[in-house]
Amino acid sequence: MAASTEREVLKSELRWTVVVAVVVFIIFAGILYAGLALHVNPPSNIEHADPKTLHLSGEFTETNLGAKVEATGVTIRIVAAQFAFVPDCVVAPAGERVTFRFASPDVIHGILVTGTNVNTMVVPGYVSQVHTVFTRTGDLLMPCHEFCGLGHSQMLARVQVVPREQFRPGPDGRMACARS
Numbered sequence: 001m002a003a004s005t006e007r008e009v010l011k012s013e014l015r016w017t018v019v020v021a022v023v024v025f026i027i028f029a030g031i032l033y034a035g036l037a038l039h040v041n042p043p044s045n046i047e048h049a050d051p052k053t054l055h056l057s058g059e060f061t062e063t064n065l066g067a068k069v070e071a072t073g074v075t076i077r078i079v080a081a082q083f084a085f086v087p088d089c090v091v092a093p094a095g096e097r098v099t100f101r102f103a104s105p106d107v108i109h110g111i112l113v114t115g116t117n118v119n120t121m122v123v124p125g126y127v128s129q130v131h132t133v134f135t136r137t138g139d140l141l142m143p144c145h146e147f148c149g150l151g152h153s154q155m156l157a158r159v160q161v162v163p164r165e166q167f168r169p170g171p172d173g174r175m176a177c178a179r180s
């Protein structure tokens, strides 16, 4: 009796081992398939940005951040770092195509602009790019929505959406928030 029970337990354990092995295999195959065949990768476009040299050279140096009129339209560059956005306020024209480009030098952050379709993760090592057209003017909040550390809840920026005619960039094509 005892011996047969032990055999049953053994058989049951073996059965579950096989079930778990199959499930793990299916999940692993799914991950490989999503990554290699479906190209499910970090959000938006796959563009690399070295987190170690982000502030030293290239696109995300401090002087190149914020809103700028470029050949492709208005581009807004923001660095998301523990625990602030640089800059913490950006200007955008309403009714025009705006491109956001985000990068992080430290951990994963998340960005959304309230009431709009702007919502992306910012993963260190990659540039996150989002296109949008703002349909209303006003100050929109842009909080970090991915827990990134103790200061996460303080990580907040603003997007000042102004009417198109009030979007007047300087001679260098850049425009910063009006500070009151």
Ligand code: CUA
Residues within 6 Å of the ligand: 080, 081, 082, 083, 108, 109, 110, 144, 145, 146, 147, 148, 149, 151, 152, 153, 155
């Ligand atoms: Cu950055 Cu939460």
